[in-house]
Amino acid sequence: MKRVAHTLLALTLLFAAGTAAKADEVLLQSAKSGLYVTVVNGTLAAWARDARQATKLDTVRLDGNKIAFRDIRSGTYVRAGVGQNTMLAAGSPHIRSWETFELNRIGRGEVALRSGQNGLYVRAGVGPRSHLAAVSQRARGWEAFRMVDVRNTGGHNAGGGIDLRALSGDYRITHAAADNGFLVRLGQELAGSARMSIQRRGILSATVGCNSISAQISVENGQFRTRGQPMSTKMGCPIRAQSLLETRISQILTEARTVERDRQTVTLRARNGAELLKLRRI
Missing domain, CATH: 2.40.128.270 (Lipocalin)
Incomplete structure (x- = not known):
């Protein structure tokens, strides 16, 4: 029975992914630092100043406000729960609870991401290189992100081109x-x-x-x-x-x-x- 339930869950997630609207290609940007999310030492971190250095992600809309992210380069899904600090990294072949996030809009075009597995919010700013990890009880400054449409980035960088x-x-x-x-x-x-x-x-x-x-x-x-x-x-x-x-x-x-x-x-x-x-x- 347990195996059947797991199979049904997998089929449901596959169906949801397959019937979702065309995926939006986005970049994640820390609302706190203005830096884009990229891969640093194998896990995701808000570290790139230039949008061209950011990791491109497809969004997969699931039930309600739930969402998953697929790394376009590798074709794998972003997982929260890598290592003791529940870091975020691409590499998962499927969408289950660790690959599922609640998308909570917190105003001014900013969103917070809550892990579907441990219920904690994703924070940018864990460690010296601003790694992403599902560790926060509340959504505040370092838990706020912008989902930037790749088509709108052009040559944008975190400094805004100021001279x-x-x-x-x-x-x-x-x-x-x-x-x-x-x-x-x-x-x-x-x-x-x-x-x-x-x-x-x-x-x-x-x-x-x-x-x-x-x-x-x-x-x-x-x-x-x-x-x-x-x-x-x-x-x-x-x-x-x-x-x-x-x-x-x-x-x-x-x-x-x-x-x-x-x-x-x-x-x-x-x-x-x-x-x-x-x-x-x-």
């Missing part, structure tokens, strides 16, 4: 990443004087009301680089938080690898997509 011409201007510094990696909104005491200016020739200057920080930067196609080490004047600051933030800004300028702009907000990100600094155009 120095588009980035130049004067900004307020609104958020900075602390040493523990969490992005923190500046308190009122610092926010009023925290400024950054970027010139078209690549000269960046910043202050939080005490010393002046300067750096030579390059920005091309969303890729951010600081040439050499940032320089700073050496005045003693009356507020300790000013000195700490000055040091952190200099570190962030050397750590940042990509930059993106959303209307009046500019975000610098680390190599793994983590937000390091947020600016608001004045």
